[in-house]
Amino acid sequence: MRIRLDISYDGSHFRGWARQPHQRTVQGTIEGALSRVLGGDPRLVVAGRTDAGVHATGQVAHLDLDEGQVRRLASTRRRGESEDGVSALARRIRGVLGAYADVAVTRTSIAPEGFDARFSAVWRRYEYRVADDLVPYDPLERHRTTVVRGELDAAAMDAAAGALRGLHDFAAYCKPREEATTIRTLLDFGWVRDASGVLVATVRADAFCHSMVRALVGGCVAVGEGRLSVGDLVRIRDELARVPEVKVLAARGLTLTEVGYPADDLLAQRASQTRARRDLDAD
Numbered sequence: 001m002r003i004r005l006d007i008s009y010d011g012s013h014f015r016g017w018a019r020q021p022h023q024r025t026v027q028g029t030i031e032g033a034l035s036r037v038l039g040g041d042p043r044l045v046v047a048g049r050t051d052a053g054v055h056a057t058g059q060v061a062h063l064d065l066d067e068g069q070v071r072r073l074a075s076t077r078r079r080g081e082s083e084d085g086v087s088a089l090a091r092r093i094r095g096v097l098g099a100y101a102d103v104a105v106t107r108t109s110i111a112p113e114g115f116d117a118r119f120s121a122v123w124r125r126y127e128y129r130v131a132d133d134l135v136p137y138d139p140l141e142r143h144r145t146t147v148v149r150g151e152l153d154a155a156a157m158d159a160a161a162g163a164l165r166g167l168h169d170f171a172a173y174c175k176p177r178e179e180a181t182t183i184r185t186l187l188d189f190g191w192v193r194d195a196s197g198v199l200v201a202t203v204r205a206d207a208f209c210h211s212m213v214r215a216l217v218g219g220c221v222a223v224g225e226g227r228l229s230v231g232d233l234v235r236i237r238d239e240l241a242r243v244p245e246v247k248v249l250a251a252r253g254l255t256l257t258e259v260g261y262p263a264d265d266l267l268a269q270r271a272s273q274t275r276a277r278r279d280l281d282a283d
Contacts, residue, residue: 001064001065001070001073001110002062002063002064002065002110002111002115003062003063003064003065003086003089003108003109003110003111004060004061004062004107004108004109004110004111004115004117005030005044005060005061005062005063005090005105005107005108006058006059006060006090006105006106006107006108007026007030007056007059007060007061007103007104007105007106008056008057008058008059008103008104008106009026009055009056009059009102009103009104010055010102010103010143010144011026011050011052011053011054011055011056011251012053012055012102012143012252013102014026014029014052014053014102014103015052016049016050016051016052016053016054017046017048017049017050017051017059018049019031026050026056026059026103027044027046029097029103030044030061030093030103030105031043031044033093033096033097034063034093036096037072037089037092037093037096038065038069038072038073038089039068039069039072040066040068040069042063042065042069043063043064044061044062044063045061045062045063045116045117045118046059046060046061046117046118047059047060047061047117047118047121047124047259048118048121048124048207048208048256048259050254050256051210051211051251052251053250053251053252053254054251054254054255054256055143055144055254055255055256056255056256056257057255057256057257058125058256058257058258058259059256059259060117060121060259061117062111062115062116062117073085073086073089086108086109086110087108087109089105089108090105090106090107090108093105093108112264112267113264113267113268114264114267114268114269114271115261115264115267115271116267116271117259118274119270119271119272119274119275120261120262120267120268120270120271120274121207121259121260121261121270121274122206122260122261122262122270123187123204123205123206123259123260124204124205124206124207124208124256124258124259124260125188125202125203125204125256125257125258125259125260126202126203126204126208126213126254126255126256126257127200127201127202127203127254127255127257128146128200128201128203128213128214128217128249128253128254128255129141129144129145129146129198129199129200129201129253129255130145130146130147130148130152130198130199130200130201130217130221130249130253131145131146131147131148131197131198131199132147132148132149132150132151132152132199132224133149133150133151134151134152134197135196135197135198138196141198142252143252144252144253144255145198145252145253146249146250146252146253148221148225150225152199152221152224152225153223153224153225153226154191154192154193154199154224156223156224156230157191157199157201157220157221157223157224158190158191158192159223159230160219160220160223160230160233161189161190161191161201161203161216161220162189162190163230163231163233163234164186164189164216164219164233164234164237165186165187165188165189166185166186167183167184167185167186168183168184168186168237168238169182169183169237169240170182170183170184170186170209170212170216170237171240171241171242172236172237172239172240172241172242172243172246173211173212173215173216173219173236173237173242173246174209174210174211174212174215175209175210175211175248176210177209177210180209180210181209182209184205184206184207184208184209184212185205185206186203186204186205186216187204187205187206188202188203188204189201189202189203189204189216190202191220199224201216201217201220203216203217211248213254214248214249214250214251214253214254215242215246215247215248215249217249217253218246218247218248218249219233219236219246220233221247221249222245222246222247227245228245228246232245233246
């Protein structure tokens with residue numbers, strides 16, 4: 001049985017998603033709770049591994065249960081409950097994690113045939129929040145907002161974001177990893193000020209390479225400050241080399257908000273295509 005888990009977390013006090021020895025991570029925390037509920041040694045496969053300090057409201061993972069875990073899942077249903085064991089699993093995980101936890105499994109469901117949280121995904125959407133001097137400091141938002149001194153030109157930042165969209169090699173906006181491609185399709189990228197005046201970037205792509213979103217928004221902030229032009233960001237992208245003028249902004253401002261999947265009958269095909277492409281990249 002394969003279970004889909006929808007997950008939210010405040011990344012401030014996690015060392016990222018991926019489990020690491022002697023470090024508190026989102027994956028390790030949820031898998032520990034799952035082990036208490038289901039037994040065994042559960043292992044999650046996630047749509048996108050987030051870095052230390054990055055948040056999520058729309059993270060997705062899947063979990064394959066062995067026969068013993070399936071039996072234990074069925075046996076945990078309480079008399080009189082309307083929920084089945086799968087639906088109730090999210091609530092039981094939250095019970096183990098405790099009240100006011102900084103991570104929550106918001107929903108658990110049986111995954112459709114062919115579903116793979118990582119390889120079936122067709123896009124990921126992130127949000128990045130920046131407060132400049134036009135916005136009064138809000139201590140309640142400090143864990144998910146990056147503060148920048150000065151007044152930023154929102155229109156220039158939005159124009160810069162639009163100029164970067166499309167299928168390109170984003171090596172200049174990624175931290176390189178050996179044998180990993182930096183070619184991505186940037187589907188959406190734009191900036192608006194919300195009702196409080198905070199600058200909010202929405203960034204959506206088929207996939208992201210390491211630190212790509214934080215470098216893209218760092219480039220746009222440089223445009224908003226007047227240090228770079230829209231044309232400069234495009235030129236930097238096309239020259240395929242990282243430059244000191246483009247800063248990788250703090251993780252605190254970044255939130256994974258949604259992962260997109262195709263129709264159920266296309267899930268297996270998408271996963272197969274993505275695996276084949278990743279294998280080709282690694283050759």
